[in-house]
Amino acid sequence: SWGYQDHNGPEVWHELFPLANGDRQSPIAIKSSEVKYDPFLRPLSFSYDLTSPKVILNCGYAFSIECDDTEDRSVLRAGPLKGSYRLRQLHFHWGPTDDYGSEHTVDGLEFAAELHVVHWNSEKYPCFVDAAQQPDGLAIVGVLVKAGEHNSPLQKVINVLDVIKTKGSQVAFTNFDPSSLFPESLDYWTYHGSLTVPPLLESVIWIVLRQPITASSEQLATFRSLLCSAKGEPACCLLSNCRPPQPLRNRHVRAFFH
Ligand SMILES: NS(=O)(=O)c1ccc(-n2ccn(-c3ccc(F)cc3F)c2=O)cc1
Numbered sequence: 139s140w141g142y143q144d145h146n147g148p149e150v151w152h153e154l155f156p157l158a159n160g161d162r163q164s165p166i167a168i169k170s171s172e173v174k175y176d177p178f179l180r181p182l183s184f185s186y187d188l189t190s191p192k193v194i195l196n197c198g199y200a201f202s203i204e205c206d207d208t209e210d211r212s213v214l215r216a217g218p219l220k221g222s223y224r225l226r227q228l229h230f231h232w233g234p235t236d237d238y239g240s241e242h243t244v245d246g247l248e249f250a251a252e253l254h255v256v257h258w259n260s261e262k263y264p265c266f267v268d269a270a271q272q273p274d275g276l277a278i279v280g281v282l283v284k285a286g287e288h289n290s291p292l293q294k295v296i297n298v299l300d301v302i303k304t305k306g307s308q309v310a311f312t313n314f315d316p317s318s319l320f321p322e323s324l325d326y327w328t329y330h331g332s333l334t335v336p337p338l339l340e341s342v343i344w345i346v347l348r349q350p351i352t353a354s355s356e357q358l359a360t361f362r363s364l365l366c367s368a369k370g371e372p373a374c375c376l377l378s379n380c381r382p383p384q385p386l387r388n389r390h391v392r393a394f395f396h
């Protein structure tokens with residue numbers, strides 16, 4: 139199946155997932171000189187319940203913190219959005235070294251990693267799977283991560299990675315506030331795009347925060363120690379799980395800030 143190696147990586151995903159060549163694919167290369175300030179954009183508003191996160195799992199292409207989305211307890215509103223979007227999961231993308239690993243780039247700058255906080259439009263759609271098929275179904279907040287200072291809220295997540303080393307393993311993970319990973323400024327860019335891994339569905343309103351957070355090199359190295367192989371299979375480290383920027387085609391990136 140698909141992955142991030144030469145034989146099954148982003149360059150060949152189109153063979154199984156034709157959407158890979160679609161006209162609103164993500165990530166993109168953000169060029170600040172080409173973004174347009176939009177005075178109608180509002181500040182982001184979120185309210186997360188500490189007990190929404192339930193488990194952390196190694197899904198083979200990343201690790202993700204899965205949240206209970208059976209009711210509107212943790213939601214994202216305003217910003218570029220109409221209505222309220224319910225928190226579903228959060229996960230990271232990273233690269234083989236600290237020099238690259240983010241999915242979105244800014245003025246050609248690649249960051250060491252990128253956090254994605256995934257929400258679905260619970261006002262218009264009955265569940266995540268339905269929302270994931272709609273053009274306004276998902277809202278994903280992207281946070282760029284640069285190598286630098288130790289990140290203590292992130293350490294809570296890193297401390298459990300050794301327990302979910304192999305693909306398919308999971309462990310309970312709760313009492314965690316995803317917004318503890320956000321930077322101080324909630325300035326953002328926004329554009330219409332897609333999931334960045336198969337099925338690459340073009341159902342995402344992307345909200346990329348301008349201010350990066352930091353993580354230490356040691357913390358970033360822990361991401362790379364996860365295995366994309368299951369228990370009992372020959373060990374294969376998940377060294378990188380970032381998709382390169384995709385054609386902007388007929389899209390505009392809007393900025394909430396001047
Ligand atoms: N990297 S990202 O754009 O944030 C991203 C990429 C892929 C996913 N993803 C992969 C499979 N799914 C998924 C899970 C359950 C389901 F019913 C349908 C899905 F698309 C999903 O949401 C979710 C988020």
Ligand SMILES: [Zn+2]
Nearest residue numbers: 229231254334
């Ligand atoms: Zn992602």
